[in-house]
Amino acid sequence: MTQVLQTVATYRSWRSESVGTNTLGVVPTMGGLHSGHLELVKRALSENDRVVVTVFLNRTQFNKQEDFDKYPAVFAEDLRSLEEIGVDAVFAPSYEEMYPDDYRYRISESKLSSELEGEHRPGHFDGVLTVVMKLLMVADATRAYFGEKDWQQLELVKGLVETFFLPVEIVPCPTVREVSGLAMSSRNRRLSEAALGQAARFNQILNTADSDLLAERKLAEAGFEVEYVADRGDRRLGAVVLEGVRLIDNVERRSNR
Numbered sequence: 001m002t003q004v005l006q007t008v009a010t011y012r013s014w015r016s017e018s019v020g021t022n023t024l025g026v027v028p029t030m031g032g033l034h035s036g037h038l039e040l041v042k043r044a045l046s047e048n049d050r051v052v053v054t055v056f057l058n059r060t061q062f063n064k065q066e067d068f069d070k071y072p073a074v075f076a077e078d079l080r081s082l083e084e085i086g087v088d089a090v091f092a093p094s095y096e097e098m099y100p101d102d103y104r105y106r107i108s109e110s111k112l113s114s115e116l117e118g119e120h121r122p123g124h125f126d127g128v129l130t131v132v133m134k135l136l137m138v139a140d141a142t143r144a145y146f147g148e149k150d151w152q153q154l155e156l157v158k159g160l161v162e163t164f165f166l167p168v169e170i171v172p173c174p175t176v177r178e179v180s181g182l183a184m185s186s187r188n189r190r191l192s193e194a195a196l197g198q199a200a201r202f203n204q205i206l207n208t209a210d211s212d213l214l215a216e217r218k219l220a221e222a223g224f225e226v227e228y229v230a231d232r233g234d235r236r237l238g239a240v241v242l243e244g245v246r247l248i249d250n251v252e253r254r255s256n257r
């Protein structure tokens with residue numbers, strides 16, 4: 001049976017009594033679980049003796065209240081899916097439990113976090129890095145699983161772990177996609193049928209355009225509001241808005257294939 005733990009103290013008791021010296025995988029999530037999250041969890045289950053999934057809708061990483069309000073909060077549904085695949089524990093704390101300081105203390109990175117996603121979502125990565133630091137400190141896990149869909153987040157989390165000597169291995173997991181190529185995301189639930197069809201063009205254009213500038217132009221022509229497309233190293237990253245829903249994705253650049 002999956003244990004639901006809502007406080008740091010009860011989590012720590014579970015950690016010492018039920019995990020002990022066994023390996024532990026942690027999958028941090030904000031809930032609203034989809035098949036992409038479940039792939040991370042399955043991987044964690046296959047590589048560790050015990051697995052904990054954190055379900056915490058972290059309001060400090062939302063720069064728009066409206067986005068926070070619209071995020072799917074479906075804990076009973078999430079718990080059912082996690083129970084079905086045999087997760088050992090779910091850590092689901094309240095805001096007060098995670099932020100006893102009401103976010104007076106925070107982690108911030110001063111370079112990568114102000115570009116791309118950071119430029120369009122001021123303060124977003126401070127919220128992400130702060131909560132990931134807290135979750136990793138509490139979880140005390142052997143491995144932590146993050147999706148490559150949030151490429152910039154993944155890079156920043158790797159940097160966090162390295163910088164603060166956190167004793168956990170970060171395991172990057174490939175983006176899980178719909179048959180159409182659309183990256184799975186909790187936000188996809190907010191798209192109409194028609195927009196879901198159109199959203200598939202996002203990944204196709206990122207994959208096929210000859211340059212980031214051309215990708216931007218083609219996306220605009222395909223009806224997306226484009227926030228950015230940028231080629232960085234071996235990746236092409238992009239963010240667009242469709243029906244008021246913000247979508248992000250990244251692909252390996254064609255020249256590198």
Ligand code: PAF
Nearest residue numbers: 028029030058128131150
């Ligand atoms: O990727 C997410 O769902 C969130 O940014 C994370 C890592 C769970 C932190 O709230």
